[in-house]
Amino acid sequence: MILMPVSALETPAVLIDLDVMLSNIAQMQRHCDALGRAFRPHIKTHKIPEIAHMQLEAGAVGIACQKVSEAEVFADAGVEDIQIPYNIVGERKLDRLMGVNRVCRLTVSADDLVVIDGLEAAARRHNARLRVMVDLGTDIQRTGAPPERAVDLARRIRDSQRLDFAGLL
Known part of the structure; x- marks a missing residue:
């Protein structure tokens, strides 16, 4: 000091x-x-x-963070359980995300099939599994899938060969 x-x-x-x-x-x-x-x-x-x-x-x-770049910093610092409770999209970001997934217990969230498809494709490219929660929307309609769609998203994750359903957010 x-x-x-x-x-x-x-x-x-x-x-x-x-x-x-x-x-x-x-x-x-x-x-x-x-x-x-x-x-x-x-x-x-x-x-x-x-x-x-x-x-x-x-x-x-564990910790929660906002962005892949933050998850990279904290994983490099030895944090072993990281959650990113936000949609991650884009091949480059998803490839970086899979790098974090290799070194810690990573959980991400999704509120749309497009997001789930991207996560699954990245996990397939990296021959990995990825934990995914469904972001369940609330009455304030800020983020998340409406309850009637959330069940379908959870089933899609459950049925994936590369994704593991990790609950609701």
Whole structure:
């Protein structure tokens, strides 16, 4: 740890009160434990592998991240269970996704057959299996498949030779 006066810092700079952060991590984990729920924090608030490892050491089951590039960073840093709860499309991104899938337990989501077809094609190209959840839409209609379509998506994943149905998101 480097100590210096605040006035010597160049901005922007990230300043973390380690004791407060560790207390927050422990408090959230205790809350989830008391509810009997697994905790998978989203790294969007910190994007720092060292903090993710602190969360994992406290009991988190894995992390969630937004993009393939973030999953690559955290997989390279040794995080073993990563979830990307967003549709991933495009052959180049899917090939990178399969690289992450090789080194950790990766779970992705899909809310459309086009997404599932792309995931399956990538898994086939890489001779791999991939865990896929169905993103179930809600009344706010932000993301996700409507309930009546979600069943068909789940069946499509279940029937795939390369995809494993991992539940609903």
